[in-house]
Amino acid sequence: QMCEKFTVCPNSMEMLLHNKLNLPKVTEEDGDFLTFLSFQDKCLRKISSGLYTFQTYLKYVQETFISENQNVESLSYSTEHLARTIRQMVINPEEVIIPDAATQESLHTKLKSTTAWTEKITIHLILRDFTSFLEKTVRAVRYLKNTRSFSV
Numbered sequence: 001q002m003c004e005k006f007t008v009c010p011n012s013m014e015m016l017l018h019n020k021l022n023l024p025k026v027t028e029e030d031g032d033f034l035t036f037l038s039f040q041d042k043c044l045r046k047i048s049s050g051l052y053t054f055q056t057y058l059k060y061v062q063e064t065f066i067s068e069n070q071n072v073e074s075l076s077y078s079t080e081h082l083a084r085t086i087r088q089m090v091i092n093p094e095e096v097i098i099p100d101a102a103t104q105e106s107l108h109t110k111l112k113s114t115t116a117w118t119e120k121i122t123i124h125l126i127l128r129d130f131t132s133f134l135e136k137t138v139r140a141v142r143y144l145k146n147t148r149s150f151s152v
Helices: 002-006 013-017 033-064 066-089 101-112 116-147
Strands: none
Touching (some): 033 101, 033 116, 066 116
C-alpha cells in the first residue's frame, strides 16, 4: 500500500539515505536460534524491550498514516499485549527496558519534525523493520515453545 499510495518502494535510494532511525532489532548477538537455550532469557528481554520501544514508533505511524489509523491502533494494542506477555516469561522482568515518558516524547518530537517526503519514508522503514522484528520474534517464541514445557 505504501508503494502504491506514496510511491515509496523498497529499492528507493533516497529511502536508504534517510534511514537514521534507531529501530529495535533482534540480532545474532541476542542469541542464535540454534543455541537459543543458553541465550533464551537475554533474547526474551531484548524482544520485550524492542516491542515496548516500537510503541512510540507505532504511535507516530498511527498519527501520520491517517487512512490506516484503526489498523495501526489495533496493531499497537496487540504489540503492547505481546510485550507484556513476553516480559512475564523473563526470569527478572524488571530487566526489560521500557522507554520512559521523556524518552518517548523526545523520539516522538524527532519523528514529527520531518518533511512530507521523509515522513512517508519513515513510515515505510518503521513498518518494514517492525515486520522483520516480529518475524524473528515468532521464530524465537516458536523455538522456545517446541523446546521447553510451557505454553505461549
